[in-house]
Amino acid sequence: MYHILLETDTIYKRPSAYYNSSSILISILYLVGIISWPCNSVRYYHRGRPYVYSPTIIIRCFIVRIWFRLDSNRSLHHFLSTDLPYNRKVAKACGLSSSYIPSSRRTFDRRLKTVYDDIKKKG
Secondary structure (H helix, E strand, O other): OEEEEEEEEOOOOEEEEEEEEOOHHHHHHHHHHHOOOOHHHOOOOOOOOOOOOOHHHHHHHHHHHHHOOOOOHHHHHHHHHOOOHHHHHHHHHHOOOOOOOOOOHHHHHHHHHHHHHHHHHHO
16 A cells, blocks of 8 residues: 655644555556646647646546557547446546546547647757
């Protein structure tokens, strides 16, 4: 069992909350959420439909794809939309609610491409 300290009570100097997880993947996804991503990775003025999912959620989903060695975004979408307890737990750790899984694998296609383009511009 892995324990990640979330907050520390400043008055009594004791931990006020722990994140308990039996999965290393869930812990990694949580840690990715703690990282502060640069604001310029979210493009506020762009053509087309506004983003529904933040870059952090998309990166977490990509980590799930790598972790389970899923070969396509279609496989990732199928994994996250399958109604099994562990799959729901992973989707929740990615920042997706159980009732709000992306309706199309094309969402992952488009958003992972924009994340890749942002990384390529910075690097």
